[in-house]
Amino acid sequence: MNAFHLDLLQWLAAGPHPTPWVLAIAVGLALGGPWLSTAVIGAAAWRRPGHRAYVLFILAGAGLTAMLCQEIAARINMPRPFILGLVPAYIPHGASAALPSTHASVMFMVAFAFLARPALRAPGIALFAVAAATGWARIHVGVHFPLDIAVGLMFGALMAGLLGAAWWMLELGAQQLAARIPGLAGKRWPTMPRPRA
Template identity: 55%
Template sequence: MNALNLTLFQWLMAGSQPTPWVLSVASAFALWGSWLCAGVLVVALWRHRADRAYLCIVAALAGFASMASHAIALSLNAPRPFMLGLAPSYIEHAGRGSLPSTHATVMFMVALAFLLRPSLRRLSVPLLLLAAITGWARVYVGVHFPLDIAAGLLLAVAIAGLLAAVQWLAHRFISFPASHAGRARDNEKTAAASFWRHP
């Protein structure tokens, strides 16, 4: 796994003489990709009024994902590429642990949460693409290994899976009684109408 990780990193990284425009694009995404993701979440909160409660839960889960990722990275304390001298760091970054990537964790989690909601699903594809590009960018500029991004994706899948499980349980055990009560009311109305039509 480590050999594959290093091979992928050497293939994706900028190196000592990067193409200037590619480096500019990568640096922009590495620094601002997560803010674009947050912007999409804010716009969705403003435009999708029916989904605001769900989006507030997604925002809370994004905070939880960030804290969980930071805690895991702190405990593992995996060095970053620039700390090992494998590549220069083209953006300023602290030397704390890099596994998993917090950017990847939060951004993929938000994208997957949008994917789970039919009314928000059309926004999930650009969010997934944004998360993937940001992950590549942070490898390119020398602050992450590909394994860090993959670990962030796995953690995001786990958190989104938890959200999906809670949604399923809520639908199964909360919506069912409500729909059952609704059917009972409809049956009562039908019976009442039948009663008045047929004295």
Template identity: 50%
Template sequence: MQALNTTLFQWMAAGHSPNPQLLWLAATIAVGSSWLCVAVMGWMAWRHPAQRTYVAATLATAAATTLLAHAIAGAINVPRPFVAGLSPSYINHAARGSLPSAHATVMFTIALIACMRPALRVAGIALLAIALVTGWARIYVGVHYPLDVASGFLLAAAITGVFWLLLKVRPTIHPASPD
């Protein structure tokens, strides 16, 4: 599996001689897209007042997801591509474990949870696109393997499943008004 991961990384990443314009774009996305995700969440809460409790629950889930993703990455401790010498890190990043990508896990979790709610689905689809582009960017700048991002998506899907189950148990975060 690591051979496939390395091959995909070498195909997708900037490597040792990157295109300067593409590197600038990828680095900007890799570092700044989290703020775009926060802005979309703020827009969801502003645009859909009846969904504010749901958006707040999504934010709380995102915080817990961050902790979980970092704990798993620390326990598994897969060296990042720049640590393995496959590419320089084109953004400032610690050398801690890379699997799963915390950025991917959190962004996909927020996106999938938003997609579950009809009033937030358009924003959720936009967030899915942002998460995908961010995953590519973090691979391109040398801080993640493709399977780090894919595992982030799978973990996000599992977390979203738990969130959905909790909605069934605790319907107070599932208001009656469809907004």
């Protein structure tokens, strides 16, 4: 960890003398950000039934992203800033490895996946904002370095791209299969509904 990242941590973290109202917001976002994202995802799926299969696919991808992220973090084994005594922690947290941030990886992955679909871009913008705010909050309360969040964002973008490619191949395969089966040509594949705005 070089001097720039340590200076950035000291600037973003609450430190030993936090501003009470800023810390209260950070604690709320650090703990509640994922739940807020879940609410946005649920509302998007409810209001856009033509995209529910895609949303479910992305949620499955979120589970995969979390598992991969935790495996990578365990191998890198970067301690959290409060474990190193650099800043105090203002939320309860274990001593698990921090790089990349699982919260950031999953939340940014879902945000990018939504942004990739024109009909889901409005909730995608909201999801990106919540992910960014949660990332800041988890730095502020002392459980992550800025680098953990930045790498989580990049890993989330990578996973969103891979999942988007996988979804495209599934749609293409379903369309080709439907075209070859008598009686299905020209019909929508039941498990891959065509997106509606």
